[in-house]
Amino acid sequence: MEAVLEVKGLTKTFRVREKAEGFAASVRGLLRPTWKSVHAVDGIELTVERGEMLAFIGPNGAGKSTTIKLITGILYPDSGSIRVLGMDPHRLRRKLAYRIGTVFGQKSQLWFHLPPMDSFLLLADIYDMDPAEAKKRIGFLTEVFGIEEYLKTPVRKLSLGERVRCEVAASLLHKPEILFLDEPTIGLDVLVKQSIRDLIQRVNQEDRVTVFLTSHDAGDIEKICRRAVVINHGHVVWDDTIKAMKYSFLRRKVIDLRLEAPLNLALDGVEVLKTKNYSAKLEVDLSKIPLDDVVGRIMRDNKVQDITISNPPMEEIISQIYRQGPGNARQGAPQ
Amino acid sequence: MRKYFRILRYAARDQVAYLPAFLARNLFFVIILFIFSSLWKVIYAGQSLIAGFSVVQALWYLTFTETVELSKSRLLTRIQGEVKDGSLAVTMTRPYSYPLSHFFHAMGESMVRLLPILAVGFLFATLFVGPLPGYFKALPFGLILLLCGMALDTLWLLCIGLLAFWSEEVSPYYWIIQKLIFILGGLFIPIDMFPDWLSGIARTLPFAFSAYWPAYTMVSFSWRAFFTGLAGAACYIGALSAVAALLFGLGKRRVHAQGG
Numbered sequence: 001m002e003a004v005l006e007v008k009g010l011t012k013t014f015r016v017r018e019k020a021e022g023f024a025a026s027v028r029g030l031l032r033p034t035w036k037s038v039h040a041v042d043g044i045e046l047t048v049e050r051g052e053m054l055a056f057i058g059p060n061g062a063g064k065s066t067t068i069k070l071i072t073g074i075l076y077p078d079s080g081s082i083r084v085l086g087m088d089p090h091r092l093r094r095k096l097a098y099r100i101g102t103v104f105g106q107k108s109q110l111w112f113h114l115p116p117m118d119s120f121l122l123l124a125d126i127y128d129m130d131p132a133e134a135k136k137r138i139g140f141l142t143e144v145f146g147i148e149e150y151l152k153t154p155v156r157k158l159s160l161g162e163r164v165r166c167e168v169a170a171s172l173l174h175k176p177e178i179l180f181l182d183e184p185t186i187g188l189d190v191l192v193k194q195s196i197r198d199l200i201q202r203v204n205q206e207d208r209v210t211v212f213l214t215s216h217d218a219g220d221i222e223k224i225c226r227r228a229v230v231i232n233h234g235h236v237v238w239d240d241t242i243k244a245m246k247y248s249f250l251r252r253k254v255i256d257l258r259l260e261a262p263l264n265l266a267l268d269g270v271e272v273l274k275t276k277n278y279s280a281k282l283e284v285d286l287s288k289i290p291l292d293d294v295v296g297r298i299m300r301d302n303k304v305q306d307i308t309i310s311n312p313p314m315e316e317i318i319s320q321i322y323r324q325g326p327g328n329a330r331q332g333a334p335q
Numbered sequence: 336m337r338k339y340f341r342i343l344r345y346a347a348r349d350q351v352a353y354l355p356a357f358l359a360r361n362l363f364f365v366i367i368l369f370i371f372s373s374l375w376k377v378i379y380a381g382q383s384l385i386a387g388f389s390v391v392q393a394l395w396y397l398t399f400t401e402t403v404e405l406s407k408s409r410l411l412t413r414i415q416g417e418v419k420d421g422s423l424a425v426t427m428t429r430p431y432s433y434p435l436s437h438f439f440h441a442m443g444e445s446m447v448r449l450l451p452i453l454a455v456g457f458l459f460a461t462l463f464v465g466p467l468p469g470y471f472k473a474l475p476f477g478l479i480l481l482l483c484g485m486a487l488d489t490l491w492l493l494c495i496g497l498l499a500f501w502s503e504e505v506s507p508y509y510w511i512i513q514k515l516i517f518i519l520g521g522l523f524i525p526i527d528m529f530p531d532w533l534s535g536i537a538r539t540l541p542f543a544f545s546a547y548w549p550a551y552t553m554v555s556f557s558w559r560a561f562f563t564g565l566a567g568a569a570c571y572i573g574a575l576s577a578v579a580a581l582l583f584g585l586g587k588r589r590v591h592a593q594g595g
Contacts, residue, residue, distance in 0.1 A: 074424045074590055097430040107425045111345055113352035118345060154352070174472040231377050279391075 004178055004210050005048035005071065010040040010080035011137075014160050039216035042234035050177070053211040054205055055225035055242070058321045063234040064214050069168040071212075072100065074143075084175060098127060099178030101165050101209075105183035110155045116166040117151045120173060127174035134173070137297060141169040145199060161192030168196065171205060178210045179203070185220055197223045218314035222246075227254055232319050238321050245310055245321075251286040255294070260264070270294055278305075283312070339439040340433055340452065340539045345444025352443040355373045360448075361455045365406055366457070371397050371523075373464035386527040392554040395467040398456030398548035399477065400522045403484040406448035408441035410489060414496025415505050424590055434493055434583045441489045449481065469556055477553035483568035488516075490575035491545075498578060500586030513544075521547035 018034045019026065041063045048054055049291055058064050069075040071082060073089030073096055082089055085094050103109075110119040124134030124243070142148050143166045150158055158166070159212070166185060171179060185193045201224060203209050221228060221242065228245055230238035238245065257263065259278040270290030274281040284294050293310070298304060311317075350403040351357055372394050379390040388396065414437060426433055458499055460467070495509045502508075516522055520542030526534045548564030 069424055069590070074427045093427070094430045100428065102428045104425050107422050111349060113349045114345060118348075121337070122341050122345060123429075125341050126429055128338075128430070156352075158531070222455055277510050286372055313559070 002048045003047050004085055005046065006048040006083045007044055007067075007071070008081045008083075010044040010046075010067070010070060010082060011078045012063075012075060013078055014038045014040055023120040031160065035168060039234050039315060041070065041077075044234070044236055046229060046232065046236065046239070048178075048210060048212065051204065051208040053201075053213070053225045053229040055213050055215065056227060056231070057214065057216070057221060057309070058231040064231060065182075066234075067231065068212075068214065069184065072096070072102070072180065074089055098174065098177045099176060100180060101171035101174070102180045103171045103182065103184050105164070105181075105186040108155070108163065109168060109170055110163065110166060112156050113148075113154055115152045115154055116147065116158075116170070119155070119166075119170060122174050124172055127173060137173055137175070141172060144202070144211060145169040161188055161195075163198055164188060164192070165199070167211070168199060172207075172209070175207070176209065180211045181211065181215070183215055183217075184213070185215065185217055193217075193219065194223075203293045206302075217297055218318060221318070222314050227315055228299060230318070232322055238328040245317055246314070252312050253284045253286060253291055254312055255282040255298070255305075255309040256280075256282060256310070257298065257302070257304060258306040260305060264301045265298060267297060339435055342436055343439040343443035343446075346440040347447040348446050350447045357448075358451060358537045360405075362449050364401060364452055364455050365459050367401060368394070368459045368463060370397065372460075375464075375554055380435035382549070386525065386556070388525055388527065391464045394464045394526050395456075395460050395470075396550045396554045397523065398460045399481065399553045400520075400546040401489060402449060402452045402456060403481060403545055403549065404522060405452050406445045406485060408440040408444035408448075408492070410437060410444075410492040410505065411496045411509055413437070414493065415499040418499035419498070419503070421473060422591065427590070433587075434497070434579050435551055437496075438486075438493055438579075441492065442486065445485045445489065447487070467554060470553075471557035473553045476556065477549055480544075480552050480561065480564045480568065483565065483572065485543045486572050487541060487568060487575065490579060493576060493579045494582055497582040497586050500582070500589045501535070512549075515540075516542045516545050519543070520545050521550075522527070525551065527551075537558060539567070541567075541575070544568040559570055 008323050017029075018036050019029055020034075031229065044063075044067060049208065056064060056067070066075060070077050071089060073084075073093030074093075084096055085099050089096050097256070099227045109123070110116055112286055117293060120138050121134070122152050124131070124138070129137070142151060145168065147162070147165050150162050150166075154168070155163060168181075173224040177202075179275070184200070185196050188196065196218065200211060200213075204211050209306075213220060215221060225242055227241050228238060229236060243255075254273075257280045261278060261279065263272070263275060263280040265282070267289060271283045271285075272280060273283050283296075284291060295309075297308070298307070375393045379385065379393070383389060385393070414423075417426070418584065423433060428434070455471075474492050491512050492509065495505050495512065498505045498508060519526075519537045519540055521529075521537065526537045526543060526547045528534075530536060531573045538547065544564060548560070552560045552564050
């Protein structure tokens with residue numbers, strides 16, 4: 001496999017001015033400012049292969065944005081090395097820009113008062129595309145993304161979902177090899193979210209575009225990506241497949257029950273999360289008790305109408321990883 | 336350069352999205368012209384010329400200096416906002432120059448604002464003090480200098496906006512430049528009316544090429560005035576462009592990562 005992104009020992013520290021409370025402290029701060037160092041990125045190691053769909057996640061302030069800005073050449077690293085498509089991004093930022101695409105969910109690249117078609121033509125010029133080639137590509141993306149009917153409507157009159165479809169299409173105009181998506185589905189309803197996720201997957205499969213996704217939406221991570229890298233306090237705390245994240249990280253299962261009588265169960269390793277009438281929700285800690293023992297006891301001591309066994313929700317898994325310190329970092333994905 | 340000229344065109348089109356608001360902005364200009372025509376008429380009572388200017392020339396002079404001033408874009412606020420909240424990082428992932436794209440964007444805005452201001456100026460200055468002799472002959476050359484003046488103003492806005500990399504609030508710096516254009520640039524009063532020692536200095540300063548030289552060429556056309564205005568503007572445009580490039584080159588190392 002070919003690595004499109006290699007990051008080794010990456011660090012970035014910001015100097016942030018501290019401001020104390022009160023007028024006197026403000027005056028003192030002017031004369032003698034105090035600074036603190038914030039280690040936004042602290043020794044990140046990361047390899048991404050061509051065609052991968054990677055979720056790059058972490059809590060607010062974890063260092064995600066800083067890392068992306070370092071990778072795209074916007075910020076200068078303090079130490080470590082970055083190679084993106086064989087280039088050093090902060091030395092060859094503009095050259096690299098021709099080969100990467102970006103979608104920032106909270107910052108539009110479309111002109112607000114003009115139709116998306118105009119923004120597409122501008123982006124084609126920005127990427128120095130041949131006009132005939134640009135026209136062909138716009139036609140192709142228009143069809144794939146189903147945006148033909150609002151191509152000539154001013155962006156301000158589009159719904160958020162329509163706009164995001166246009167945003168993603170715009171980011172793919174110059175056939176980027178890596179697509180950076182920062183919260184692409186923020187604020188969208190479930191149906192539109194699903195359609196955006198499907199489109200991203202289609203682009204990945206058909207053009208082998210590497211997808212580097214940042215999102216707080218567990219659905220995006222689960223539905224789009226095959227691998228997740230979690231960072232916290234500037235460190236990688238998890239790097240493995242989504243499947244491994246779901247099935248290995250938390251040794252827990254959730255059991256939903258509908259019974260004919262109140263629940264009768266008291267077992268070490270089983271926590272009753274919720275009971276209502278003759279329904280119950282249990283969480284089983286598999287490191288303390290096997291699942292079949294729990295199910296056997298439930299069936300023996302209760303009259304069960306319905307039983308559902310599921311994994312804990314993705315949000316819960318992710319928040320568990322966020323709570324984990326860097327000392328417990330797991331790196332299972334290919335390096 | 337195709338990308339930058341398309342930015343200029345789109346910025347111009349973007350301006351007229353809300354046509355009534357766009358046109359209503361020019362009402363303020365009518366008020367300024369009315370006040371100054373009344374003022375100049377009082378000052379000129381009994382005199383046909385002051386410092387070589389007739390009352391007609393004095394008011395028409397103001398219509399042209401104000402054209403540059405009122406057609407100014409909102410570039411300063413935009414750059415300051417983008418630098419402060421880090422959103423300029425988004426534009427830096429594209430293969431174009433941040434300062435150049437903003438320059439062309441602002442010029443597109445200013446150029447489209449210029450047209451109604453010129454029309455309003457023509458209409459109301461004619462109404463208040465009568466037509467300007469030689470207007471149509473001077474217009475093509477005056478327009479070139481007006482565009483140079485707008486480019487200079489845009490470059491001031493760009494340079495000061497880029498100071499946001501170092502300073503949290505940059506509008507006070509522009510306030511100083513704006514007042515220097517008002518006074519030393521001859522925005523309200525032609526520099527010729529200043530004392531000799533001051534007018535000699537003021538004519539060579541960059542502020543005069545934003546206001547005085549374009550307006551003077553329009554109201555008192557001569558090839559000498561036109562080429563002096565053009566050469567001076569070209570020099571200062573070159574110098575301020577270099578300053579803007581330098582500021583961005585230094586400032587981009589200070590881009591702060593926001594969010595995450």
